[in-house]
Amino acid sequence: MQLAVNIAVLASIYALIACGYVLIYRVSRVLNLAHGELMMLAAYLLLTTASSFAGHPLFAISAAIGLSILVGAMVYLFLMRKMTGEMALAAVLATVALGVLLRGITVIVWSAQQQYPATALGLVNPSIALPGGARISLCGALLVACTAVAYGSLLAFLRFGRWGVRMRAAGQSPLLAAQRGINLHAIYAIAWSLSTFTGAMAGMLIALDSGLGQTMTIIGLKAFPAALVGGLDSLAGALAGSLIVAAAEVLLIHYVDPLLSEVVPFLVLIAMLVVRPWGLFGTREELDRV
Amino acid sequence: MSRLPRASGHFRTSYAQDFRLIQTPLERRWLAALLVALLTFPFIASPFLTDLASQALLAMVGAMALMLLTGFAGQVSLGHAGLLAAGAFTAGILFRETGAPFWMTLPAAALVGAFLGVVFGLPSLRLRGLYLAVSTLALHFLVAYVGGEYESKRGFSTGIVIDPPVIAGKAVTDPRAWYFILLTAAVLTLLVCLNLLRSRSGRAWAAIRANETVAEALGIGVAANKLLAFVISSMLTSLAGALFAYYRGFVSVEAFSLFLSIQYVAMIIIGGMGSVLGAILGAVFVTLFPYLIEAVMQLLPGAGAYAGVMFAVNYAAFGVVMILFLVLEPQGLVGIWRRVQTYFLLWPFKHKPVAGARR
Amino acid sequence: MSEPMLSVDKLEVVYQRAITALQGISLGVAPGQIVGVLGTNGAGKSTLLRAISGFHGVDDARVTEGTIRFEGRRIENGEPHRNTRAGIALVPERDKVFPNLTVAENLSVPVASSGSRADMSRRQALVFHHFPRLGDLRARTAGLLSGGERQMLAIAGALMCGPKLLLVDELSLGLAPVIVSDIMQKLVQIRRELSLTMIVVEQSAAVALAVVDYGYVLENGRVVLDGDATRLRDHPDIREFYLGQSSAGGRRSYRTVKQYRRNRRWYG
Numbered sequence: 079m080q081l082a083v084n085i086a087v088l089a090s091i092y093a094l095i096a097c098g099y100v101l102i103y104r105v106s107r108v109l110n111l112a113h114g115e116l117m118m119l120a121a122y123l124l125l126t127t128a129s130s131f132a133g134h135p136l137f138a139i140s141a142a143i144g145l146s147i148l149v150g151a152m153v154y155l156f157l158m159r160k161m162t163g164e165m166a167l168a169a170v171l172a173t174v175a176l177g178v179l180l181r182g183i184t185v186i187v188w189s190a191q192q193q194y195p196a197t198a199l200g201l202v203n204p205s206i207a208l209p210g211g212a213r214i215s216l217c218g219a220l221l222v223a224c225t226a227v228a229y230g231s232l233l234a235f236l237r238f239g240r241w242g243v244r245m246r247a248a249g250q251s252p253l254l255a256a257q258r259g260i261n262l263h264a265i266y267a268i269a270w271s272l273s274t275f276t277g278a279m280a281g282m283l284i285a286l287d288s289g290l291g292q293t294m295t296i297i298g299l300k301a302f303p304a305a306l307v308g309g310l311d312s313l314a315g316a317l318a319g320s321l322i323v324a325a326a327e328v329l330l331i332h333y334v335d336p337l338l339s340e341v342v343p344f345l346v347l348i349a350m351l352v353v354r355p356w357g358l359f360g361t362r363e364e365l366d367r368v
Numbered sequence: 369m370s371r372l373p374r375a376s377g378h379f380r381t382s383y384a385q386d387f388r389l390i391q392t393p394l395e396r397r398w399l400a401a402l403l404v405a406l407l408t409f410p411f412i413a414s415p416f417l418t419d420l421a422s423q424a425l426l427a428m429v430g431a432m433a434l435m436l437l438t439g440f441a442g443q444v445s446l447g448h449a450g451l452l453a454a455g456a457f458t459a460g461i462l463f464r465e466t467g468a469p470f471w472m473t474l475p476a477a478a479l480v481g482a483f484l485g486v487v488f489g490l491p492s493l494r495l496r497g498l499y500l501a502v503s504t505l506a507l508h509f510l511v512a513y514v515g516g517e518y519e520s521k522r523g524f525s526t527g528i529v530i531d532p533p534v535i536a537g538k539a540v541t542d543p544r545a546w547y548f549i550l551l552t553a554a555v556l557t558l559l560v561c562l563n564l565l566r567s568r569s570g571r572a573w574a575a576i577r578a579n580e581t582v583a584e585a586l587g588i589g590v591a592a593n594k595l596l597a598f599v600i601s602s603m604l605t606s607l608a609g610a611l612f613a614y615y616r617g618f619v620s621v622e623a624f625s626l627f628l629s630i631q632y633v634a635m636i637i638i639g640g641m642g643s644v645l646g647a648i649l650g651a652v653f654v655t656l657f658p659y660l661i662e663a664v665m666q667l668l669p670g671a672g673a674y675a676g677v678m679f680a681v682n683y684a685a686f687g688v689v690m691i692l693f694l695v696l697e698p699q700g701l702v703g704i705w706r707r708v709q710t711y712f713l714l715w716p717f718k719h720k721p722v723a724g725a726r727r
Numbered sequence: 728m729s730e731p732m733l734s735v736d737k738l739e740v741v742y743q744r745a746i747t748a749l750q751g752i753s754l755g756v757a758p759g760q761i762v763g764v765l766g767t768n769g770a771g772k773s774t775l776l777r778a779i780s781g782f783h784g785v786d787d788a789r790v791t792e793g794t795i796r797f798e799g800r801r802i803e804n805g806e807p808h809r810n811t812r813a814g815i816a817l818v819p820e821r822d823k824v825f826p827n828l829t830v831a832e833n834l835s836v837p838v839a840s841s842g843s844r845a846d847m848s849r850r851q852a853l854v855f856h857h858f859p860r861l862g863d864l865r866a867r868t869a870g871l872l873s874g875g876e877r878q879m880l881a882i883a884g885a886l887m888c889g890p891k892l893l894l895v896d897e898l899s900l901g902l903a904p905v906i907v908s909d910i911m912q913k914l915v916q917i918r919r920e921l922s923l924t925m926i927v928v929e930q931s932a933a934v935a936l937a938v939v940d941y942g943y944v945l946e947n948g949r950v951v952l953d954g955d956a957t958r959l960r961d962h963p964d965i966r967e968f969y970l971g972q973s974s975a976g977g978r979r980s981y982r983t984v985k986q987y988r989r990n991r992r993w994y995g
Contacts, residue, residue: 109498109502157691157695160695161694161695162784162785167444167497167498167501168694168698170498170501171633171637171690171694172690172691172694172695174630174633174690175634175686175687175688175690175691175694176687176691177687178627178630178683178684178686178687178690179683179684179686179687179688179691180687181680181683181684181687182680182681182682182683182684182685182686182687183680183684184680185677185679185680185683186677186680186681186684189677190677190680240835243828243832243835243836244836244838246825246827246828246832247825247828247832247833247836250825250826250827250828251822251825251826252783252785253783253785253786253807253819253822254819254822254823254824254825255825255836256781256783256806256807256808256811257780257781257807257808257811257816257817257819258808258811258816258836258837258838258884258885258887258888259808259811259812259837259838259839259888260808260836260837260838261806261808261838262808299626302502303506306499306502337513337516337517337520338513340509340513341509341510341513344505344506344507344509344510345506345510347502347503347506348491348503348506348507348510351491351494351495351499351502351503351506352491352494355494355495355499
């Protein structure tokens, strides 16, 4: 039972992060390898807002979320916009460079030590007993809830929202979308903001749950296989992929070797790439486009 | 290998001429001068500078190998550090477990590299572009995991210590001796690369990079040539990893992080894609960069505050430089170099861009 | 001719900073007119339309000389979405629908120049009135439509932008003649109802000359011939090279072909 809860929490962490990868890839065909770093930056921003708005945790959290959305939009406007028209690889490398830059900046500003925003906010993280003898931390439960809400609203937005449909259209054929009066820069900026928003939520909740340090980027990177296993251009796929990766990771750690934690997602990824490179729910022709 | 016009009045009228590595007498003289400079360098420079040069030479081997794969054959790899690690660990493990001398461990490292090249290359038969990059990234984590597992299971949790290689009954510890060993390695790699590129496989790689389907239709064995590129590149990289292990006298999985892969990719970007000279320039630039930053930081007032987070400053500056090159000079250092060259080649007639050229 | 709605003046377009696709093209389109642009492959017809509708970053093309004015405002090198919102809608030659969206979703994508909800639904009703077939296929994924249905959807999508000027690129490409004439008729009808201005690019001169008021013939990026529909229809070179009717009857010698080439140079 405890294993099932662990799988659920880990799967929602991966899923919440993975949807950021999927959003950006789906709309702009760019793989954002700086997602983990952006997520970490959001958590560090929470640390700062927590100290400046001490005693108002909700205010601090919303301020940090607002700031990270702004960061996402700025990343597009000042960096990725310059990369349009270059080859897809150059854009990916630009995000890699951005990740390196962000890692440096966070250490310079906030130091490399493990920190605990939960204590800075004055929040406690009680563990809740579930039926069946399992336990889940409050933050873990919040993570599961947030992921469910995020996926529900994103799916609804992309399916029924006017701008959601336009985002899908821009992802399929940017030129035609522009010719139909859609401002691509606005769409891409929205995608980047949404992606950093979900990433920020994940980063903050993880930081509240288990502290904050440079290792968070590794969590970000480990969520990437989840996105790819499901198919990089499918949100539902990201959810399924996260479940698979999380289940494999938790079970292998439990029954085989705790050291495996670092590699399991990548093992799953390699297996997937060998069998079905376009992912569970991805479209097949995607492969030829990149 | 098609080349730009070099000098006025120099025409290549036969294929043999076109294939020649050294084209003009002036080039030969420059090369001789460069060789003399390289050979006398360790006797003039301080041990610190010699060490820096050695590091750069080592990086060149890896960078040229990656350039061969990515810049010429068009196969993206983000797992370069994994291959370096494989070479280093092969040397380290063989030395620890069997006490094998370096002339056995180096070929063994090359063999392991070749094998991993096939493993890394297999996904490339099905995958392209981003997906290939991702699969190599995953393989990097796998190799790093296996290395870490060995370290912890055998109780070398801090790393494996390797004795310096013994040549002619003497242990090589002198930085100057190392400089010459690494210089030889770099020059040999350079010759291997240049010769491969002007051979049939080099042309096949260029075709594959331009358009796989067309290459296949023209009768080029795409799968075989891709695998060949991976194997050769991995062998060279693995050798570089083994040399690195001996040079440092120490192998630890921490040294082969993802950041190292990024650094190698940065070398070929900053140097300039699709140019061996670019790989060399990029390797020098990326190797010297941290020292440059440190020197600059020491000149700035109030730098003491950042002494503790020097590595972070390095990271940030490195990210900025990479972004600047990607955005402003996609051709890399070689692009700048060529522009300067063209300027003097055409002088006094300035190259005037057509009206459409302004952005 | 009244004050032109669109005027192109000595337009020059360069691709990838190296290839000149259009060299000094001038043309004018009066409000309510249908203007045809004819020419063979690579003559620069599509480039002309794309220049008017706006180039996208990856096209790596730009207008290097000359101007395009739409309702008095200069729009050369403008972004496509701005030009669309200003009232220029394009029915592209390739990639004309979003293949993974349904027909209804395809029609909800455009951002109209006058964006009120009532306008949108009115336009949608009009589109479904003229192309009832699209109404039946509302929930179908656009990638599964036939060529003719796809063309209808592309036109409908462009109409949803609420254009004043409609640019149609190669309507007849890959379609059966009966469908072409059907769609063309619908188009003319819609134009009358909405009082649209149109530019029609065609390789098939017969299709174009049946509907246009005025036509331009492009070759190698230049205008070699222009005139109203009757003049073009009766021009011997057009008759021979575009309509496939030989004026003299029987075979012609190679010398006369060369004569035509000289003509063309003369017009350029």
